[in-house]
Amino acid sequence: MSTCSMLLALILTALAFASMTPDARAEGSQLELNLRSRPNDLKGESSTPAISERKSTWDARKTAIIVVDMWDDHWCNGAAKRVSEMAVPMNQMLKIARSKGVLIIHAPSSVTAFYKDTPQRKLAASAPFVPTPITLSAVERWGTCWLYPDKTREPELPIDDSDMGCDCEKHCTIREAWTRENPLIEIAENDAITDNGQEAWNLLQAREIDNVILCGVHLNMCVLGRPIGIRQMVKLGKNVALMRDMTDTMYNHERKPYVDHFQGTELVIEHVEKYWCPSFLSSDITGDSPFRFKEDTRH
Secondary structure: OOHHHHHHHHHHHHHHHHOOOHHHHOOOOEEEEEEEEOOOOOOOOOOOOOOEEEEEEEEHHHEEEEEEOOEOOOOOHHHHHHHHHHHHHHHHHHHHHHHOOOEEEEEOOOOHHHHOOOHHHHHHHOOOOOOOOOOHHHHOOOOOOOOOOOOOOOOOOOOOOOOOOOOOOOOOOOOOOOOOEOOOOOOOOOOEEOOOHHHHHHHHHHOOOOEEEEEEOOHHHHHHHOOOOHHHHHHOOOEEEEEEEEEOOOOOOOOOOOOOHHHHHHHHHHHHHHHOOOEEOOHHHHOOOOOOOOOOOOO
């Protein structure tokens, strides 16, 4: 083959790839995740459970990332500041995951009406209804209900968030400050938007998605308890993992166990790893350094 013919073949191949849909480009993409977990010590058999880590390969096309409550504002100034700080690297992570074929589901609770006329909102709302494996009595309102701690599989959380967790020097007044998802996070053409558990289930089943990754805020509240959160997705039988560097908690260090805010978040991550699902770092997807809050000065 002549040099010109070889060059023409390369150009045609490049053009063919460029014209592929995102799903076609992602064909064969794999996520290589380092999943960290801890033995369940609900029965008190181990006070210092060992950390275990295993490598796992997930098919990107059978994986969804649910972005929980990354709102444009928050009643707690500190929480709002941390969300905005995390939003930029989270957006970069989502771009890479999306390019691999992962479905991105944006779940800004209570403000999805902001997106009512968008194709991303309509995508979630129009997915065909699929019954859940949970009995009807447990899911009558599960589209909008809150899943509280399940005493059959987890003890109380390791932090006291009964004051709602504002860690500011002057505690902020609780108000409904949010109106939409943080605009620093891109909502792409093929993404979906829903905070409704049934809609999320319909969407996952329609696309035969078995793997669900959770990120966003706040881990001790919404990421665990929302109808699109960890507890619900685990109970529905999905293969669930927490992206542990892309989350935060509502925790005031003046409450038990009286540790630094970020150490409090780490304690809740450990709780999730023991009783609900493994966790991994965003670097497993991006190849870059894990995210770390600027104010987190722990070594």
